[in-house]
Amino acid sequence: MNDPAPAPIDAPLVPATRERILDAAERQFADLGYDGASMRQITAEAGVNLAAANYHFGDKESLYRAVFERRIRAVNARRIERLIEVERSGQPPTVPVLVRVVIDPMRELWLGSADGQPHPFLRCMARTLLDPQPFMRQLVQAEMAPFLQRLLPTLGRALPDLPLPELVARLQAMMGAILFTGARLARPGGGATGELWPAALPPESALEVLITFCVAGLAAPATSIPRPSA
Amino acid sequence: MNDPAPAPIDAPLVPATRERILDAAERQFADLGYDGASMRQITAEAGVNLAAANYHFGDKESLYRAVFERRIRAVNARRIERLIEVERSGQPPTVPVLVRVVIDPMRELWLGSADGQPHPFLRCMARTLLDPQPFMRQLVQAEMAPFLQRLLPTLGRALPDLPLPELVARLQAMMGAILFTGARLARPGGGATGELWPAALPPESALEVLITFCVAGLAAPATSIPRPSA
């Protein structure tokens, strides 16, 4: 019952198995969701034995965590780097700059690897953020909170007229626009004929339009909350 | 193998079973997703026998369809009504009016029934729109396309400077902001302590902020697509 491998700090000569499982799991979780994907399909697609997944990751939940953490940590680390640059520049932060702090670190996921298809992890991310399952919520909490808690005050300085609750609501709307667009872009057959959305833009352009949308949405004048009571 | 009941056109004296199954399925699908919810849990929560679900709806997939259609049709019917009013008014359509055409018919789902909690169907809707499973895609296609195909040209008249592909991308971003915000508002424990988003607004105010965000996002000047080629 000892841990299989403390951490993949160095790259052993043939660690392919672990990464192959992660890659296959990422695709399956993206397409079928956590419950829809099965350990058997994942390991079969990875070309490894079924027990290998349990050996490396313990159980399905931990595998999902590993899939999510592998990519989200790199994205959020870059976001925090960019945010610190903005904070240290001395100049007052602007909305377009901060929106790009959020979006730019996702760019390579949006534009895809080689096939031009956006990365399936985008769908994983949208599912995870949306799912009320407890372990996913604490996963999101643990991975997203450090960046968001740092972003919020800086965004507040860029939008000094917005009350904090409204700022939070707009940030949430922005995340929805980003995640939803990314997940739908990345869907298999996302550009098929007879599709709901005609005349889709290529991912590169769709990303620019999304930035336009989010910047304008964030920078709009404060909402006059209608009537506090009847 | 004959159909159980052609349609609930008239309300028989004790049709409770069918509706109870739909209500329980809606909650379970919202919380656990299509694969995570089981027919046994659904029928148990509804207080009916397991086989009753298969008798009334055939199979799980058809049950999901029934859950989705029951509410989305009412929403989209009201949207189309509102849209026709705008078209017939003779006045040129404006972005705020059209955003409210989309959002207002969802208002009672947002504000919840009695407990103040937003309706669980909002989570069902977000899941359905996001899921690449084929039967959900054609469900979305069948239910959403009539309204969206009617909305698009009118929205184009309100935003004559926007190329159609960018308009579509922005509409998609708006749907993401709406669905994501609604789904997270409606989550169980959505306002719990230690939550990702602090200082949440009440649903009524969150809806107004969302409208502000979407109107500004749609109405922003056209994006200058950077470079068509390298």
Next chain:
DNA sequence: GTTTGTTTCAAACGATCGTTTGAAATGAAC
């Protein structure tokens, strides 16, 4: 009261799920 069609019920079916097991294979250390 009998009949007919509808709806419910408990039980079971085969399939698939996540997980575990113990033996075989593998590669580095000595």
Next chain:
DNA sequence: GTTCATTTCAAACGATCGTTTGAAACAAAC
């Protein structure tokens, strides 16, 4: 070449899944 820890493999475990079945309960028509 032997030893030792690591990693893989085929097989099986119990549980749960969606669905089906045939008898019982029920309401309305005659």
